[in-house]
Amino acid sequence: MLSDLDQIERTALQALESIQDEASLESWRVAHLGRSAPLMLVFDQLGKLSKEERPVIGRRANAVKNALEAAFSDRSESLRQSALQRSLQSERLDVTLPGRALPIGHLHPATISVRTIVRAFADMGFQVYRSPEAETDDYNFGLLNMPPHHPARDMYDTFYTSMPNVSLRPHTSPGQIHVMRQYAPEPIRATLPGVCYRYEQINARHETQFNQIEVLAVGKNITLGDLKGTLSDLARRLFGQEIHIRFRASYFPFTEPSAEYDFECLICNGKGCAVCAWTGWLEIGGCGMVHPIVLQNGGYDPEKFSGFAAGLGTERIMMLKHRIEDIRYFWANDMRFLEQF
Numbered sequence: 001m002l003s004d005l006d007q008i009e010r011t012a013l014q015a016l017e018s019i020q021d022e023a024s025l026e027s028w029r030v031a032h033l034g035r036s037a038p039l040m041l042v043f044d045q046l047g048k049l050s051k052e053e054r055p056v057i058g059r060r061a062n063a064v065k066n067a068l069e070a071a072f073s074d075r076s077e078s079l080r081q082s083a084l085q086r087s088l089q090s091e092r093l094d095v096t097l098p099g100r101a102l103p104i105g106h107l108h109p110a111t112i113s114v115r116t117i118v119r120a121f122a123d124m125g126f127q128v129y130r131s132p133e134a135e136t137d138d139y140n141f142g143l144l145n146m147p148p149h150h151p152a153r154d155m156y157d158t159f160y161t162s163m164p165n166v167s168l169r170p171h172t173s174p175g176q177i178h179v180m181r182q183y184a185p186e187p188i189r190a191t192l193p194g195v196c197y198r199y200e201q202i203n204a205r206h207e208t209q210f211n212q213i214e215v216l217a218v219g220k221n222i223t224l225g226d227l228k229g230t231l232s233d234l235a236r237r238l239f240g241q242e243i244h245i246r247f248r249a250s251y252f253p254f255t256e257p258s259a260e261y262d263f264e265c266l267i268c269n270g271k272g273c274a275v276c277a278w279t280g281w282l283e284i285g286g287c288g289m290v291h292p293i294v295l296q297n298g299g300y301d302p303e304k305f306s307g308f309a310a311g312l313g314t315e316r317i318m319m320l321k322h323r324i325e326d327i328r329y330f331w332a333n334d335m336r337f338l339e340q341f
Ligand SMILES: [Zn+2]
Pocket: 265, 266, 267, 268, 269, 270, 271, 272, 273, 274, 275, 276, 277, 278, 280, 281
């Protein structure tokens, strides 16, 4: 019987060596350690043995059982390890691959333009002053030398609100009165950026909302030369040293004298092209010396103080810089447009 046990052990261990997968390992367990395995039959027969034989055979049978169980768990562990290795190899994660980039937003092109221009003025000592987008009739027009029934009011297609006497600002000029009243009689150098609203027929050149930047300087001995120098410097800061600027006489109720100013066409360098309608110049905005009545309304004595003001449309600057043909792109929320900046 001892030799039977040796044989059982040998056969089982040999069979175990050739096993390569979990399923055959399980069959092996059933065959060699299961209820009807040869080893178990030996245990069943122990009761029939003599008193002398029983402990000897019993010990040996237990030793074989332990050996087979240990061999089984070794094999099971090594199969598990090799399965793990295989899956590590085949499902290998390449951590050096670039990740999926999260979409990161950026500033709106209109905001970029406002900030670029505000920064250029800031370098010349102009501070930013914020004023309201809804104003009383006085601030929008009256205090800017446009009393009721003044024909110049027709130039502004104003949005009136359901509140009597309150309208959306059609230009940033009402901010002039706010900043002057806050700082008079101190000298002022300020930019007043912000959105303006007009009841426009929307087309490639006109929108019902647009950003404007108002520039205001008030002090003693400020002249038209300062205005021209400041705007020329702005043009150079935005578009380079070579650019020229010109003034054309114009009319605004809140400045005297008044002018429109043009930058030399950036696209043809003044030679004439379709964008500048073959003139070589691009209209940028209006400007002039602050009207004495406006200075007075702001709290300054026009005998002692003078000042200049200028306005410019920031989308317009962006359109010139990037040759954007239609202002409606700015507010259409089309990512194909916005992502380009
Ligand atoms: Zn041109």
